[in-house]
């Protein structure tokens with residue numbers, strides 16, 4: 001009995017000690033790792049969220065304030081040229097011109113109005129102000145104005161009214177609608193897909209076969225070929241652009257086409273540029289698969305092709321998925337190869353090219369740029385989240401040992 | 402009686418050699434393995450057991466000599482065409498396939514009819530108590546179950562020769578004994594299909610084998626039944642490798658009276674007395690196992706001499722002790738490790 005109570009006491013003491021030193025038990029390394037991770041997440045997420053929020057904001061608000069103010073009302077200065085004498089109506093002996101300073105915008109609230117740029121809010125909403133064309137103007141908080149005069153208006157050029165407006169936060173998909181419908185972005189979107197999907201699948205297919213052969217088949221010069229592939233990894237792409245283009249053009253002439261800039265051409269170019277890395281990655285992965293599995297399959301009578309399709313491919317999913325993501329991202333974000341092998345005509349422009357041209361032609365229209373940019377990044381995001389479930393550990397569980 | 406005499410040679414290795422580059426791993430192996438026999442290759446780690454087995458399986462190319470199965474030279478025949486099945490040390494299950502698919506794979510490759518596949522797999526699963534696990538993935542099985550799946554995969558193929566490469570070395574001690582018994586039973590159940598079994602554990606070899614082939618540095622050291630090897634080792638190496646505890650080897654002056662360079666005596670073939678005997682020494686340790694006891698004696702050699710006595714022993718560490726071998730149970734070896742007749 002005593003032994004039991006003693007050990008219980010001991011536990012209590014230990015617990016006491018443990019509680020006192022709880023901070024001492026936190027491992028510095030782990031904490032640092034977590035902080036670093038958090039930092040990286042923030043570094044990645046913040047700009048993306050900013051872009052998303054911006055692209056969803058009203059374009060006027062977007063122009064005047066940062067995305068972090070998206071939820072609070074913002075103030076903006078504006079000017080409207082109001083109606084000429086032609087719009088006046090006679091009412092009970094007065095002449096009146098009516099309208100709204102904000103046009104059809106309904107999310108603005110008047111802060112004040114005036115006649116000059118220097119004093120845009122000289123008069124309170126609801127107050128009235130004398131006009132030099134005659135009569136007085138009063139503007140309500142919703143922007144509706146009423147300019148009344150006892151004498152008939154004769155001016156032919158509408159005076160300018162300056163105002164200060166508070167804009168209530170507003171989120172809208174208008175920017176996306178505008179970008180996708182009116183700027184050819186949709187067309188480029190389709191073009192980008194047309195380039196990217198085959199340019200991802202073709203190299204993977206070829207590389208998987210090559211990687212299997214280089215990993216598991218015995219033939220002369222195998223080591224040399226592997227070394228060659230590794231060597232090709234470091235060849236800069238720019239070096240081969242011109243020779244390739246020349247080759248394409250010669251081929252195009254040979255077949256009587258007008259130029260070498262075709263989708264097939266860019267697929268092959270991307271395939272060629274992607275293959276060394278693909279073969280290298282996949283071969284290294286496949287070499288690491290347990291030898292006994294292949295041997296067992298061989299004894300079971302499987303041919304190389306059967307071993308490849310039945311064993312190696314299913315077990316290489318993590319490597320295939322990670323390379324797909326690499327290749328997809330690289331092709332999707334590529335501008336250089338697309339410009340060289342597909343050209344800059346509107347009907348073949350890829351999304352990155354479109355973004356560049358938008359930057360040039362509509363560089364001030366933030367709403368178009370942000371929405372365009374987000375459309376560009378959302379596809380890689382979808383691809384990533386779709387493929388990430390293949391990054392599973394323990395695919396080989398239970399096979400050996 | 403007549404049938405017994407007509408033993409067909411099932412496997413014949415003639416002058417078989419294997420080299421990796423300049424390194425000769427197997428050196429001129431000559432061996433007959435009879436039909437229905439349980440043959441065990443035993444030897445220390447790295448002596449070439451696995452390589453020999455893989456040469457038989459066809460997973461390694463034979464670089465010299467011939468391998469015959471049922472009278473045909475099969476040096477260049479694909480593994481799947483040799484009528485063999487192999488159980489790997491690491492199980493080598495197909496991790497993405499269910500237990501059923503693992504066992505059915507070979508038959509599917511061979512385009513066997515569906516109902517034949519199902520009945521064969523079901524029969525093998527029944528035999529190995531795997532029926533409840535047929536739909537599981539290998540990752541969801543215990544070590545022993547995985548090993549049984551690996552064996553089941555071999556059974557389903559209905560091979561002429563089973564090859565096992567250290568199939569028990571990944572199991573814990575209790576499971577190892579159980580699986581050993583299961584393999585012995587399997588040999589009975591399969592009407593004595595030829596089995597070739599590789600192990601570095603001489604206890605496994607002694608308990609399972611019809612005949613044992615002791616390998617050393619890529620050479621066959623001795624082939625024989627377990628009792629042959631135990632009672633008539635043809636070299637010092639075999640004498641010390643087979644048997645537990647190891648045979649006592651006594652050298653130098655103390656071996657002189659027996660006209661040998663080395664005298665080997667097993668621990669159960671010695672008698673002890675407090676006074677008078679061929680040799681003497683000091684007890685350094687005793688182990689009482691109940692039925693018998695082992696006395697460890699220092700007699701000025703590198704390794705202590707171990708003597709088995711019936712029942713418990715009265716000797717304690719530090720006691721002086723005399724002991725002698727049973728005359729007809731001593732093994733005498735010359736300086737080259739060869740037995741002296």
Ligand SMILES: Nc1ncnc2c1ncn2[C@@H]1O[C@H](COP(=O)(O)OP(=O)(O)O)[C@@H](O)[C@H]1O
Pocket residue numbers: 421424426444445446447448449450451452453
């Ligand atoms: N692929 C190989 N290339 C070169 N040497 C090898 C190869 N495989 C095995 N060896 C060598 O052959 C010898 C025998 O190996 P192995 O048959 O695996 O021994 P074990 O008897 O332990 O099964 C070892 O010395 C090993 O280093």
Ligand SMILES: [Mg+2]
Pocket residue numbers: 450451452567
């Ligand atoms: Mg081995």
